[in-house]
Amino acid sequence: MAERCDVAIVGAGPGASIAAYLLAKGGLEVIMFERGDYPGSKAMFGGVLYTTVLSKFFPDFPGAGCVERHVIEKRFSMLSESNELALSFKFLDFEPPYYNHSFTALRAVFDRYLARKAEEAGAVLITQTVVDEAIVSDGRVVGVRARREGGEVLANVVIAADGANSLIAQSAGLRGELPLSVILGVKEVVSLPREVIEDRFSLEGDEGAAYEYLGGGAVRGAMGAGFLYTNRDTISVGYGIPLGALKALGVQPDELLNEFKMHPVVRRLLRGTTPEEYSAHLIPEMTPHDLPRFVGDGIVVIGGAAGLVNANPLFHEGTNMAMASGVMAAETILQAHKAGNFSAKALEPYASRLRESFAWQDYDRYQGLTRMAETHPQFFSKYPYEFTRLARKLFSVAPTDDGMQVPKRTLELAVADHVLAELGLMSLGLDLLDVAKAAMF
Amino acid sequence: MAAEVKSPSGVAKLTGLANFLGPPKLLGRDDKVATLVIKVDEGSPHLKIIDQGVCLKCIEKPCTVTCPVENYKVEENGHTTIYWSNCIECGTCRIICPFHNISWRYPSGGFGMTYRYG
Numbered sequence: 070m071a072e073r074c075d076v077a078i079v080g081a082g083p084g085a086s087i088a089a090y091l092l093a094k095g096g097l098e099v100i101m102f103e104r105g106d107y108p109g110s111k112a113m114f115g116g117v118l119y120t121t122v123l124s125k126f127f128p129d130f131p132g133a134g135c136v137e138r139h140v141i142e143k144r145f146s147m148l149s150e151s152n153e154l155a156l157s158f159k160f161l162d163f164e165p166p167y168y169n170h171s172f173t174a175l176r177a178v179f180d181r182y183l184a185r186k187a188e189e190a191g192a193v194l195i196t197q198t199v200v201d202e203a204i205v206s207d208g209r210v211v212g213v214r215a216r217r218e219g220g221e222v223l224a225n226v227v228i229a230a231d232g233a234n235s236l237i238a239q240s241a242g243l244r245g246e247l248p249l250s251v252i253l254g255v256k257e258v259v260s261l262p263r264e265v266i267e268d269r270f271s272l273e274g275d276e277g278a279a280y281e282y283l284g285g286g287a288v289r290g291a292m293g294a295g296f297l298y299t300n301r302d303t304i305s306v307g308y309g310i311p312l313g314a315l316k317a318l319g320v321q322p323d324e325l326l327n328e329f330k331m332h333p334v335v336r337r338l339l340r341g342t343t344p345e346e347y348s349a350h351l352i353p354e355m356t357p358h359d360l361p362r363f364v365g366d367g368i369v370v371i372g373g374a375a376g377l378v379n380a381n382p383l384f385h386e387g388t389n390m391a392m393a394s395g396v397m398a399a400e401t402i403l404q405a406h407k408a409g410n411f412s413a414k415a416l417e418p419y420a421s422r423l424r425e426s427f428a429w430q431d432y433d434r435y436q437g438l439t440r441m442a443e444t445h446p447q448f449f450s451k452y453p454y455e456f457t458r459l460a461r462k463l464f465s466v467a468p469t470d471d472g473m474q475v476p477k478r479t480l481e482l483a484v485a486d487h488v489l490a491e492l493g494l495m496s497l498g499l500d501l502l503d504v505a506k507a508a509m510f
Numbered sequence: 511m512a513a514e515v516k517s518p519s520g521v522a523k524l525t526g527l528a529n530f531l532g533p534p535k536l537l538g539r540d541d542k543v544a545t546l547v548i549k550v551d552e553g554s555p556h557l558k559i560i561d562q563g564v565c566l567k568c569i570e571k572p573c574t575v576t577c578p579v580e581n582y583k584v585e586e587n588g589h590t591t592i593y594w595s596n597c598i599e600c601g602t603c604r605i606i607c608p609f610h611n612i613s614w615r616y617p618s619g620g621f622g623m624t625y626r627y628g
């Protein structure tokens with residue numbers, strides 16, 4: 070006889086754990102399968118954890134040691150080969166304990182914290198166990214097949230919370246192959262004493278910084294972005310690049326990371342650091358057309374498995390959307406449990422609530438911008454270099470042969486010339502119009 | 511209970527600022543892999559080339575330039591070898607192979623790589 074439970078959850082990431090917590094609290098028998106040795110042992114992100122949803126259920130998280138630093142500076146910059154043009158936002162007036170709900174974090178720490186909350190509520194966590202597929206019978210999902218002795222577990226509902234690769238949603242027929250728009254994220258956690266980090270990045274106490282590097286010299290002008298986030302006594306440094314762009318670039322991803330680290334601007338921030346851990350993971354960035362269906366008979370898909378990310382040079386969000394979708398899925402399943410009906414129709418409220426929430430709306434709004442970027446490689450291959458060059462022209466303090474200095478007006482004209490000759494007012498205008506158009510939707 | 515979750519860091523100790531002003535330490539591919547705990551399921555590769563004939567005809571061989579740990583190598587006889595024991599389970603090769611010529615699954619529970627930071 071196969072084992073039985075109310076809900077079988079594949080994965081023990083943030084989406085899974087918050088769903089397991091709510092379901093177990095609601096009195097359901099929940100089994101959560103995690104293929105790693107412990108939750109977070111196979112997970113990686115940038116990363117900044119967005120804690121809006123988390124704080125509602127676990128208001129004490131900031132004191133629990135599960136996050137690193139609260140972000141007080143967001144900095145966006147464009148790199149040329151050796152120069153930088155940056156825009157920084159510093160916000161010092163958000164209130165503790167949650168500040169701006171943006172905390173740098175490490176997944177091997179955070180995921181364990183959240184999974185323990187689910188266990189404390191009564192969910193069963195089984196680690197070191199891969200689920201190979203959903204068991205489908207007469208067109209409906211009735212359980213999961215785990216790769217171990219007696220691995221068939223029957224359940225009223227399966228939650229596919231297995232992240233970007235989501236083989237479970239695929240095995241249940243809810244989606245096809247992943248497209249080349251998915252992003253490969255590559256990073257290193259490098260160590261540096263906390264005092265040095267705080268001094269170097271102008272931080273007090275547990276304040277943190279999040280730096281983003283858009284295209285240009287960060288990843289050889291390809292459609293990608295570098296990042297650098299300060300943890301307590303480590304720094305997360307890495308980049309993300311769509312698989313299509315990576316393939317076209319033809320550079321080994323590990324070498325590209327070293328190149329980014331050695332960029333003259335980035336290198337100065339990383340002085341004295343020692344790599345502690347290398348990692349890589351996919352970000353499921355895709356068009357609505359490539360997304361899986363969110364519900365089927367006896368199954369719901371949440372978080373990264375559902376393609377819920379807002380991954381673009383401006384925002385890198387996903388953990389919050391995973392937790393939000395986990396909450397909505399759990400609440401729907403609790404209703405379905407009361408009614409004793411787990412058909413796709415009974416689970417549909419999850420999908421409709423999801424579409425009304427920020428998780429879908431932010432995805433939908435910004436994926437349009439990403440699609441636009443795919444057809445405008447100049448945003449990554451040209452503008453970062455050109456804009457940085459313009460700034461260099463304007464701010465050059467240049468001596469003249471007669472021992473005087475080039476007047477500002479000459480510099481301004483040189484900039485105007487450069488804009489006309491290299492950028493072309495027309496094409497620049499059209500591109501900006503495209504950005505505006507993409508941002509409207 | 512809060513104390514149970516600890517940051518794995520605490521590696522770098524402050525022994526004078528001058529020690530932290532040199533260039534960042536860089537690791538090559540092998541040393542990057544060596545930062546990870548990897549338990550190899552000896553004799554049970556979780557990744558396999560389905561048909562070498564397909565690889566022979568594959569001109570671009572994108573698997574060889576997109577794996578973050580450079581696990582794909584083209585041998586002298588033109589065959590493609592996967593050095594699967596260093597796999598960090600990202601899923602890139604599964605998607606990048608234009609011919610779906612890689613049989614891809616996760617390593618069994620208890621095997622593969624483990625992040626301490628993530």
Ligand SMILES: Cc1cc2nc3c(=O)[nH]c(=O)nc-3n(C[C@H](O)[C@H](O)[C@H](O)COP(=O)(O)OP(=O)(O)OC[C@H]3O[C@@H](n4cnc5c(N)ncnc54)[C@H](O)[C@@H]3O)c2cc1C
Pocket residue numbers: 079080081082083084085102103104105108109110111112113114115116117118119198199200201230231232233236253254255308309350351352371372373374377378385386387388389391616
């Ligand atoms: C490079 C990078 C940078 C990112 N930066 C940010 C950021 O700064 N901020 C942010 O909010 N988000 C960021 N994200 C996105 C974020 O990581 C994801 O959106 C989020 O992790 C999704 O959570 P999840 O719970 O759905 O799945 P995941 O976190 O992917 O968890 C899935 C879990 O399921 C397990 N699992 C998978 N398959 C199986 C199986 N078959 N059997 C058993 N267990 C299985 C895995 O081991 C894992 O523990 C980033 C992602 C990447 C890759």
Ligand code: SF4
Pocket residue numbers: 559564565566568569570571572573574582590606607608609610611612
């Ligand atoms: S991309 Fe696929 S077919 Fe081509 S060499 Fe690699 S594994 Fe073989």
Ligand code: SF4
Pocket residue numbers: 557576577578579580581594596597598599600601602603604
């Ligand atoms: S899954 Fe990722 S790390 Fe493993 S072989 Fe494929 S590309 Fe390389």
